[in-house]
Amino acid sequence: MMSTPYTTYAIVQRDLGQHSAQLLSDLDESAVEEIITEQSKIIDDMIRDVATVPFEAESVPNIIKEICTVMVKYRIWTRKAATDIPDYLRDEYKQAFNLIDKIQKGKIPLEAEGDHSDEEDDLPEGGVSDDFRWISDARYFGRTIPDSES
Numbered sequence: 001m002m003s004t005p006y007t008t009y010a011i012v013q014r015d016l017g018q019h020s021a022q023l024l025s026d027l028d029e030s031a032v033e034e035i036i037t038e039q040s041k042i043i044d045d046m047i048r049d050v051a052t053v054p055f056e057a058e059s060v061p062n063i064i065k066e067i068c069t070v071m072v073k074y075r076i077w078t079r080k081a082a083t084d085i086p087d088y089l090r091d092e093y094k095q096a097f098n099l100i101d102k103i104q105k106g107k108i109p110l111e112a113e114g115d116h117s118d119e120e121d122d123l124p125e126g127g128v129s130d131d132f133r134w135i136s137d138a139r140y141f142g143r144t145i146p147d148s149e150s
Contacts, residue, residue, distance in 0.1 A: 004054040006040045006068035009033060012076070015069055023080050032076070039071040046100050051110045061110045063099060070096040 009032045013020050043064060044053040055064065074093040077085050102108045
């Protein structure tokens with residue numbers, strides 16, 4: 001079965017920020033899409049025992065999208081400047097694999113129990129129900145942006 005890409009060229013380009021032009025200068029969009037597919041398959045292989053993979057394009061968990069984006073950014077950076085990877089990206093890469101480890105151990109569930117897509121019609125005016133509250137732990141990835149040379 002063909003793997004679903006878990007991020008996009010546009011997202012990777014955006015997340016590379018000010019370094020995007022330099023890091024992508026020798027890669028066209030199709031080359032980046034190949035890296036995205038490669039990293040998506042790696043994620044599939046790593047979580048195959050705890051999730052049904054590949055995910056359908058419309059049901060990829062956000063955490064998987066984030067993990068894949070980090071992995072792709074890191075891969076692109078190592079192609080161009082393997083000895084000059086910023087600390088923040090190294091940290092995000094380590095965090096991505098720590099998250100995969102937690103997913104493998106069942107500490108972070110990926111699939112919701114049951115299909116709740118039809119429950120939207122039962123919500124009161126304003127779209128908020130008193131029966132359900134989403135409580136989130138701290139962010140999975142830091143968003144520390146290195147000092148820019150402006």
